[in-house]
Amino acid sequence: MLFMFKVKVGLPTEDEEVDQGQVLHNDPYGIRLSWSSRDSESGISKYEVAIGTNDNKEKILPFTDYGTDTTAYISNIFLEPYTNASTNASTLYVVTVKASNGAELVSDMGVSKEIKVQRANIPGVVFDGRSLFEDESFTTDHTSIAASFYGFESESCDIINYDWAIGTTEFGTDILTYTNYGLVMLNDTHGQCQIHTELFEDVTYYITVRAVTGCHEEYIVSSSDGITLDRVAPKAIFRVETSNDTIVYIQDNVIYQSVTDSIAIVGNISDNHEIQSLEWGLGSLPSLADIRQFTHDLTSLTSVASLVPGDSVFVTLNAVDKAGNHKLESSFAVIADTTAPEMIDLECTQFISVRKSIITCSWSTIVENESILKATTISMGSTQADFDILDSFVVHRNTYSFTRDLYNHISQFRNTTFMFITVTVWNVVGHKTIYGREVIVDRTAPLADRLDVLTSTSQGTPVERNQKCQLPRGYVEVKLINVVDEETPIDVNRYALYFTFSCVLIA
Structure with missing residues (x-):
């Protein structure tokens, strides 16, 4: 005699979760089943299993031969979650099993309780940072870490509590193991958590939140996308880049250049992570932009500049990275010189x-x-x-x-x-x-036409004619006539028109 005893959802040793006579199931893409039967004469040769509804027993899975196995996990199916009994979309499923014995006799069909498919557990979203439900990728706080979360749902098992952990990998717990310390539930679907701990530069930390459900050892786990400690401001590097028609000289932190229509400066900005904003300005002093206001295009400042010769100008960089670190950096003074000494x-x-x-x-x-x-x-x-x-x-x-x-x-x-x-x-x-x-x-000496004697009786007042004889016996006065030098003018300080010579008579 061939008998079909029972068809149940789950393993033979597990109890079905039944609500109002319906088995609750929360996996829409697969189901584990078990069944039993007995034939004391020829034994069981095979079991055939189908999944469907009361109206159509093979709607989801037609009768399929599972041999003599009494358990099976059936996958690659889709069971529509039950929404509301008043809607046409709500569906209750049943599993039907029939057994065949060695004499090829088929048993009566065993049918499971109606199966009510609940929505699968929904992991929530974890947001890094202190701003509620706003995710931050970077932090400058090296003494604490915080997060907020929402969206955890479990239709099959109520959420009764939350734990959280911190790690250097997704779902990791190497920094903080699961705890509810520092966690505040705003309601059963969302909350916040914060704790003081030492963070290290350029390390990414992941916060994992798990919802503790009413089902035995069942959790809904979700991890953040990570937050990185960044306390280092962007670095600015200014370098001089000359062209063929520009001469540049640097001395004592001043850049001198030979043109006024451009600035021979190129600026580079670097950061370990992303730059949020970057602007360039031109000012009469460092950190000012009173000559040209801040712009995102450095070329618009340096390639079409109009400098006043002799006046100092400074190229200023204003950069902010994703973590909010701010850098205000100015170049050396630039002075245009267009005139020769x-x-x-x-x-x-x-x-x-x-x-x-x-x-x-x-x-x-x-x-x-x-x-x-x-x-x-x-x-x-x-x-x-x-x-x-x-x-x-x-x-x-x-x-x-x-x-x-x-x-x-x-x-x-x-x-x-x-x-x-x-x-x-x-x-x-x-x-x-x-x-x-x-x-x-000058290679020649001066020349004169002649030398005239001009001695007069009053010494120092010679006459303007050549004397043939003279009365004074103690001196003689002479004059060079028409003294010339073709190469060099006569040095009047070393040449006199009249010369007086004293005479000494020897008895």
């Missing part, structure tokens, strides 16, 4: 000879109002284009004269009647002023 009151020796071969150049000062004087050089040559005597001799910037004895050069260049001096003053951005001076090389 000027040498004031330059004077050089005009005439030289083998008897007076020292040449001297002197000046009052050198004016450079916009940048810095780089060098003063002096060159000398036998021609204007050839510096064969002295080539680019550098004069110390605190020196205001230059002296050189050219005796050997006068002797060497015997046919040279002129020597040329070139004085060049340079500033650090390449602007220069060139001064040229011409020196006459």
